[in-house]
Amino acid sequence: MPTIRDVARLAGVSPATASLALRARPGVRALTRKLVEDVATELRYVPNLTGRRLARGRADALGVIQGLNMTTLFSDAFYRLVLSGVGEAVHASDYSLVIAPALRPGVGVDHLMRFVGPGTVDGVLIVGVLDPEWVLAILERGLTVVVVDNHLPGTKVPAVVHDYRGGARLVTEHLLALGHRRVGLVGADVAYPFGWETQDGYRDALAARGLDCDPALVRLTAIGVDAAAAATHGLLDLPDPPTAVVTVTDMMAIGALRAVRERGLRVPEDLAVAGMDDVEISAHTDPPLTTLRVPKEEMGRLAAERLMALSRGESPVPRIAELSGTLIVRKSCGAAGSDPAPEGRATSLGYA
């Protein structure tokens, strides 16, 4: 591999000049720069990022650590869209993106640091839920941290979160506005903010209408298709079953859809189903899901931008950025619902 010294030698200048020239920095004559550039392309010179990082004392790279509340960052329908936003923002700023290993029993913070330690990376994005102790340990290793889709109350760790409470309220209100009076909740039985915020939002909506919350109508369950299907069956087994159900995840809504189907009932006639997230498949279920569109890519983008700013010494305010979702009305609740535009722009490119 040619180095900058090779380029410099062939161009008849010093490495310092070559460096300046190739980065179009002032202080080098246009003629010289052209010369250096020509030699560089001739040699197919590619600057060695590692050398540059060492010299500059910064990596211009961000690490991503995946939380515990997902199977794998790549296989999670929700988080991969967050990651997509991260990638966009990171690359737009000419930063690199490095992915830390998936968390598993046996990997500790020090193991993580072998991949995304200081020097390798200017900071890390923690996507989803991570044990607060771990986050502290990461901070202690001298890394800048931003957390996405979770936050650590009582700490100063910057975060980008979604307003799940307001979102759940919005969805529930939609159902109430449609005339439903017995609305069930298939919630998440997890010990982090998402779990209780969605419940609170659901209750907020009921309270705003002066309705009591029937405890029999709220089922907390594991996040997953099967668990949600079971919970929905439970709801439908009730002597006085709900006419609508809010599910805190679209994959869980798919479970609810299945449960209704298994009983030979119909959505939305017999049970209206609303989800949250708006993942790709949500537009293609039968019937298409009415749901809350959580700005997943936007969250990732914002988090990455904040982390990069932080690593440059700026301090974005507020410390916690909260985004809100929008209601997407499709068919699963019976409301009219024109077909909403799909999320994001498709980047379709031809081949050859």
Add this chain to the structure above:
Amino acid sequence: MPTIRDVARLAGVSPATASLALRARPGVRALTRKLVEDVATELRYVPNLTGRRLARGRADALGVIQGLNMTTLFSDAFYRLVLSGVGEAVHASDYSLVIAPALRPGVGVDHLMRFVGPGTVDGVLIVGVLDPEWVLAILERGLTVVVVDNHLPGTKVPAVVHDYRGGARLVTEHLLALGHRRVGLVGADVAYPFGWETQDGYRDALAARGLDCDPALVRLTAIGVDAAAAATHGLLDLPDPPTAVVTVTDMMAIGALRAVRERGLRVPEDLAVAGMDDVEISAHTDPPLTTLRVPKEEMGRLAAERLMALSRGESPVPRIAELSGTLIVRKSCGAAGSDPAPEGRATSLGYA
């Protein structure tokens, strides 16, 4: 940040010894090693990967370049599972994983090299379809390359591919074995191997039964839910419509499902639908999809392992590794079909 010199100084040894000790290399007394280790943990020393990379002349890192036949690596239902396998293999070998920017009009090979150039990365994995010229240009920059889910005929570029021809044949044969005689194909209208291999497999199956291939029954279309739905409608509009259809992607099968629904018909009674890929959602459609399980994670894993081997100077044979999928029988073709085990192992971890 403490450096190895700090550790060495406090431990009263030279940096060289500290380096040896921390990596548990021979030539240092157990007592000394313990001492150095203690100082290191005391100082929360984390070795600087950048320094190490420069010194060793290798990055112990792999880059991933995403092909043109996907919106974004992260948002593609199929490829993100490939990526998952890549991550697993890479991290199991203590390599780092860096993701190159998504391809868009305007980014060239040189732009890519700013993120995954030689020195930053020991090699790159090209996931999916990339213009052969680009691959050549990457090779010219001195990078080791392995291609996954595509291959470059006429070149020496190592690849890991799936036997789409055999897979399509398997699926079609399943339908034929079920007694269907008019089987349609909703194929991919793309100019890379996947497109024609699936068609060939479909024809192979027909030919093996001595059946003619009715050209009216094969529809080549864009890869996507809507296009597939339209193609299915086209098939059903035929005076002599098929009783079964093979769709070369599960997302396309979902489009077919929708088309059938839109006509008030039923799957599988009025039209049997079979897909290919087996992505997460395929088990949760109505009815659940009979499909070909392409070993996506395995492909990623294998490709990563080959790339790492290559970067260490080994040359795995054969140059092109071909994996085969397995038929997953669910309900969408009417066959009995016990519920097959889900793919992969769930890595469920508690919180705090």
Add this chain to the structure above:
DNA sequence: AGCGGAACCTAAAACGTTTTAGATTCGCCC
């Protein structure tokens, strides 16, 4: 006591870049 060799340790160079401080050249004006 002297020798040989193993075991342990270290100095210094090397990796490829950027940056800093200083040197040289050039053009211009008096």
Add this chain to the structure above:
DNA sequence: GGGCGAATCTAAAACGTTTTAGGTTCCGCT
């Protein structure tokens, strides 16, 4: 032609690590 300042260039140090070649210490043996 001399002097000045700006423009252009360069030498050398620095970043944090590993490796190589060599140095020292220590032990056991004769």
